Amino acid sequence: MKPGRSSPEQTGIWAYLPARPLAGRAGGPLSGLTFSAKDLFGVDGWPLQAGTLAPLPPVEESPLVTRLLELGATLVGKTHLHEIALGITGANRFGGTPNPLDPARVTGGSSSGAAASVALGLCDFALGTDTGGSIRVPAAWCGVVGFKPSKGDPLWPTGGVLPLSQTCDHAGPLARDVEAVMRVQEALSGQQVAVQSWRGLRVGVWNPAGWLDEHAQAALLEAARQAEALGATVSAVTLPDMLDAYSDIVQSEAAAVHASALALDEPGFSAGTLALLRRGAGLTPEVVTAARERRERYGALLAERMNGLDLLLAPAVPTSAPITGQDTVNVAEGSVPLRVAVLRLTVPFSMLGWPVLALPSRTPDGLSVGVQLVGHPGDDARLLGLGRALETRRDSADSAAQPIQTPLP
Known part of the structure; x- marks a missing residue:
């Protein structure tokens, strides 16, 4: 892509790369750091295409971007994403973003370019959004760290971001390690984010073994083993598939966001995106209300299962990244549609607004899966501190293998 131009024909990472980056304020706590922004964030003077040819509603300037610039970080460009953020592969009307670990595979979405930009060292951290994962x-598929804050956290506002679902949307960062995420969190909050001890913690482990392949299963069990090695007590937790509520809520809200484009004879969306939006537009108020009621029940269930626990460990993805164009994956229970296989692992925590830190885990073939660390709402700083401690443990040379003491399903 030529500097200073937005080239829709260009596939890859950058949706827009300016002739000159937007420099952060000198002397700020984030001075010297660079970041990218997913092409849903409003940036003054920069185009916003959201990976689509459809006309978009207006988006104001992002207060999060403005705040990061004030804190000293320099914005280098805007990254590609899955079209209007309604998907998990990273495909859009201009192509897609190849996976940095294997260009034949998808990067994952919708924050595809965001993950690739940090994985390739093009910036120090990236702004993404998370509606269902x-x-x-x-982050898991590209081998980087991803943080989804608690819903409504004022440090990570979603104003100035093209919405997908007001109920489920979050803004958050991706980086190569937890330490970088902690530095950004500290700058935004003005408070230190301390590394936390796992000693004495009560940790739940959600291990839906039938939903995982051997690599995702091994990553989860290894994280549980490391939690025990750090002094935590682990126990099994079960959760249901919550996609029935999520899909109706998100697709109906997305259709409302893009109602003007949907009224056109040729809206400009890809066939797959258009089908999801048409479905959302066709849902009756009664169906959407029923989905919201199921969401409330799922929220109560998650709170019940997390009662007495400090943290939950869960798989981030069911397998490593699939080949581009692959629409099913093979897990222990058999062949499953890709969207279902991925979202049923991540949806509960974005739909219900709980904070999550995703840590990558490399597979023997050089690809990546990952685990989710789920904290209680509002406990974001502590979650990051625990994530940093686990990251350090995983990276240390003396992390000797030890059997997990608590049987898991």
């Missing part, structure tokens, strides 16, 4: 999935 859109930070955590590409």
